[in-house]
Amino acid sequence: MIRDITIGQFYPVDSPIHRLDARVKLTMTFIYIITLFMINSFIGYFFVIGTLLAVIKVSKVPIKFMLKGIKSIMLIIIFTAFINLFMTRGEQILWQWGFLSLTLEGIFLALKMCIRLVLLIIGSSVLTLTTTPIQLTDAIEYMLRPFKKIGVPAHEIAMMMTIALRFIPTLLDETDKIMKAQQARGADFDTGNLMQKAKSLIPILVPLFISAFRRAEELAMAMEARCYHGDENRTRMNRMTMQRRDYHALVMGLVYIVAIFGLRYVSYLLPFII
Amino acid sequence: MSIKINHLTHIYNSGTAFEKKALDDVSLEIRKGEFVGLIGHTGSGKSTLIQHLNGIIPPTQGEILLDGENIHKDKAKLKEVRRRIGLAFQYPEYQLFEMTVYKDVAFGPTNMQLPKEEIHANVVSALETVGIAPELYEKSPFELSGGQKRRVAIAGVLAMNPEVLILDEPTAGLDPKGRDEILQAIKRLHEERGITVILVSHSMEDVAKLVDRIIVMHDGKIAMLGTPKEVFCHVKDLESMGLAAPQVSYVFTALKEKGYEVPLDVYTVEEAKKVLLNFVKQVSV
Numbered sequence: 372m373i374r375d376i377t378i379g380q381f382y383p384v385d386s387p388i389h390r391l392d393a394r395v396k397l398t399m400t401f402i403y404i405i406t407l408f409m410i411n412s413f414i415g416y417f418f419v420i421g422t423l424l425a426v427i428k429v430s431k432v433p434i435k436f437m438l439k440g441i442k443s444i445m446l447i448i449i450f451t452a453f454i455n456l457f458m459t460r461g462e463q464i465l466w467q468w469g470f471l472s473l474t475l476e477g478i479f480l481a482l483k484m485c486i487r488l489v490l491l492i493i494g495s496s497v498l499t500l501t502t503t504p505i506q507l508t509d510a511i512e513y514m515l516r517p518f519k520k521i522g523v524p525a526h527e528i529a530m531m532m533t534i535a536l537r538f539i540p541t542l543l544d545e546t547d548k549i550m551k552a553q554q555a556r557g558a559d560f561d562t563g564n565l566m567q568k569a570k571s572l573i574p575i576l577v578p579l580f581i582s583a584f585r586r587a588e589e590l591a592m593a594m595e596a597r598c599y600h601g602d603e604n605r606t607r608m609n610r611m612t613m614q615r616r617d618y619h620a621l622v623m624g625l626v627y628i629v630a631i632f633g634l635r636y637v638s639y640l641l642p643f644i645i
Numbered sequence: 646m647s648i649k650i651n652h653l654t655h656i657y658n659s660g661t662a663f664e665k666k667a668l669d670d671v672s673l674e675i676r677k678g679e680f681v682g683l684i685g686h687t688g689s690g691k692s693t694l695i696q697h698l699n700g701i702i703p704p705t706q707g708e709i710l711l712d713g714e715n716i717h718k719d720k721a722k723l724k725e726v727r728r729r730i731g732l733a734f735q736y737p738e739y740q741l742f743e744m745t746v747y748k749d750v751a752f753g754p755t756n757m758q759l760p761k762e763e764i765h766a767n768v769v770s771a772l773e774t775v776g777i778a779p780e781l782y783e784k785s786p787f788e789l790s791g792g793q794k795r796r797v798a799i800a801g802v803l804a805m806n807p808e809v810l811i812l813d814e815p816t817a818g819l820d821p822k823g824r825d826e827i828l829q830a831i832k833r834l835h836e837e838r839g840i841t842v843i844l845v846s847h848s849m850e851d852v853a854k855l856v857d858r859i860i861v862m863h864d865g866k867i868a869m870l871g872t873p874k875e876v877f878c879h880v881k882d883l884e885s886m887g888l889a890a891p892q893v894s895y896v897f898t899a900l901k902e903k904g905y906e907v908p909l910d911v912y913t914v915e916e917a918k919k920v921l922l923n924f925v926k927q928v929s930v
Contacts, residue, residue, distance in 0.1 A: 433661070436661070545739075548734065548739075549739065549740055551696065551701050551702075551734065552734045552737065552739075552740040553740060553752075554701055554727070555699060555701060555727055555731070555732040555733075555734070555802070556727075556740075556752055556753035556756060556801060556802065556805065557724055557727055557728060557753050557756030557757050557805065558752075558756055559724070559756065573742065574740075574742045574752065577742035578739055578740055578741065578742050581739075581787070582739060
């Protein structure tokens with residue numbers, strides 16, 4: 372159960388996608404997310420799905436891992452689908468009951484929204500599965516640099532993210548261990564009504580909080596002992612440099628954007644393809 | 646009650662890049678009333694093995710038989726299995742959560758739905774066994790010292806009145822006094838109540854002093870199995886697995902190399918004293 376959470380979980384294989392500069396990957400993911408909300412036709416989605424599958428194939432990460440992320444937002448997807456299905460006003464009413472009405476427009480809208488959400492999650496999992504958290508936060512720090520002038524503490528934000536990401540697996544392991552220890556004392560997390568289930572979490576949450584605070588304190592102490600003082604005059608062990616492959620990737624990203632705009636235009640010309 | 650392990654294999658994260666075979670075809674029997682030591686290098690599969698014994702993790706292959714019955718056959722009985730086989734994890738003090746020491750120790754037996762009087766009797770006897778004084782019962786477990794916390798946590802397992810007690814490095818990170826107190830409590834339990842004990846430890850001295858039989862794990866397999874005498878004379882093999890023998894064994898191996906005719910199967914200080922005094926007497930005669 373705990374292992375299902377993929378956010379922030381790097382999948383260690385060597386692939387062209389893994390080797391790309393994190394800044395390039397971050398930019399591309401942004402572009403990808405924006406385009407998801409620009410697409411208005413199913414052809415467009417087919418194109419995006421095709422592109423995404425190709426990228427996943429190249430990344431050598433089993434598609435099973437990408438799909439795991441969806442499980443955790445299944446409820447949101449179902450909710451979105453429901454709202455869109457029954458709350459959309461339209462011309463062609465297929466079925467009506469009270470304020471709920473099923474329209475052709477609603478079906479299409481619900482379908483599009485679900486595809487969008489699924490693609491959103493899978494797309495961002497590609498980024499987190501192929502980029503180590505450290506690379507990712509370095510990239511974020513770099514991207515935030517221009518905002519430093521208006522007082523955005525880019526380095527501090529990046530550092531906080533690095534630490535938060537760093538502790539996700541640690542805390543998951545810790546949770547796993549505490550759960551096992553309480554199970555060995557007969558704790559039961561699966562049966563009972565909602566109230567009992569909520570109560571059964573106390574023996575996990577109390578030790579988990581205590582250990583999280585203890586770890587935070589130890590880390591702060593260790594950082595201070597090494598005279599950590601933030602951004603000023605810090606150099607990096609791994610400097611980010613753009614390689615030829617990164618420029619290639621950017622060009623491909625440009626082609627992708629052009630294609631998306633092209634498809635948008637095509638669907639205006641040929642509205643019957645939907 | 647005996648525990649029998651048949652061809653147990655466990656693979657973590659099967660089918661992914663993180664796949665790791667932690668146990669590889671392990672077969673083993675632990676008899677009633679035995680005191681078994683489990684030693685092995687970090688990552689040798691000790692912790693995985695003991696977590697299988699009370700059904701916390703299910704095997705990838707193979708089975709665990711408790712009195713001849715597969716513990717995973719009936720899911721409803723798993724709780725009873727966990728009561729009968731008490732497992733104290735490494736650093737068990739990190740599982741403490743209740744407001745008072747008493748309540749925390751009562752957590753296990755309460756989950757087992759024992760009658761109220763029995764819970765009280767169990768809690769008091771468990772706390773007595775580990776040497777926690779009654780005036781500490783109503784204190785918060787977080788106010789105690791490290792060694793006391795550890796003992797309260799172990800009492801939390803004992804309070805379920807298990808027939809088998811498994812301890813994963815119960816003395817790790819404790820000072821010598823705390824270590825002796827815990828080992829004494831375990832020894833008393835074994836001798837007075839006849840509980841079967843499985844002790845996972847990195848300290849060869851502790852293992853040598855206490856156990857009847859040693860299981861040596863290496864790379865997910867059982868590398869050696871036998872009495873301390875049998876296991877500790879293989880100093881070289883133990884070292885190749887990243888382990889060591891008790892220091893007394895090294896003394897005797899060195900004496901032998903110097904040409905003194907001493908036996909090699911001596912591993913505790915008391916025994917060494919006897920043997921050496923005898924030896925000196927013989928030489929001087």
